Amino acid sequence: MSSLYLSLSVLLVPCGNWNCACVFRHQRGCCCASRQLYELEDQAFRRTMGLRLSAQIRESTCGVRVAFTASMSPRVNCFGPFSTDIPIPYSIISLNHGSGYNPALGIFTAPRPGLYSFSFSAYSRVRRSGDRMYYKVQLMRNGEVMASTWEDNREDVEDSSTQTVLLQLQRGGQVYVQLLTGRQLCGDINGLNTFSGYLLYSSET
Structure with missing residues (x-):
């Protein structure tokens, strides 16, 4: 039971x-x-x-957030060519913590010393097969080339590439992406040319 x-x-x-x-x-x-x-x-x-x-x-990071991401405004025409190397103005800002990025100049200025990560994407599209795709962009730190990507052919209708680098910066150090003399970025109607960066850790004591 x-x-x-x-x-x-x-x-x-x-x-x-x-x-x-x-x-x-x-x-x-x-x-x-x-x-x-x-x-x-x-x-x-x-x-x-x-x-x-x-x-x-x-x-x-000493409690400070430093991060930005921006893109070029959509365009059916070309950015360039120019008679001198010119910083690319990524004018559409998605994020700008710490206000280090200046969209008018296309330049990031480090608000504090530390190790930063930067990425940029270059995209271009020609109107028809056989047109020359001709671009070269460079990531610059205080006027010195840190990374670059380029294309020069008549075979591709469109092309893109991306670079990511880690850079040590002092306070006031400047990083930007520039388009080289005589080159051009064309047909970016979706804002695929981008520039972003963020502080990994600060070296301030």
Whole structure:
């Protein structure tokens, strides 16, 4: 009779995620909540690690957010050619934390010393097959070339490329992307020419 009562109790009691058989039959011989306790411990660990990582990021950047991303305004015509190297004015700003990027000049000025990550994409499209695609853009740090990408052919109707670099900057250091003399970027109706950067960690003490 007691065995039947125990079986009915196991069937009728709403246990949720708990192991009813373990609760009613083996209370002294097993840890019936082991799975639930493990899940709680795992959640607590992941939350703690997330908080520690956030604290480390805040500490490494001295609590200052420096990040920007911008793109050229859509155009059916060409940007260029010019008789001199010229910074590309990425005038459409999606993000500008720290106000380091100047859209009128196309230049980022570091508000504090540290290690920064910069990326730029160059896109161009010619009107018809056989037209010359002719561009070269360079990422500059204080007037010195850090990275570049170029194209010169009559085979592609459109082309694009991307570069990403890590640069050490002092306060006031300037980074920009320039289009070289005689080159041009054409047919970017979707704002695919972009420039972005952010502070990885500050070197201020």
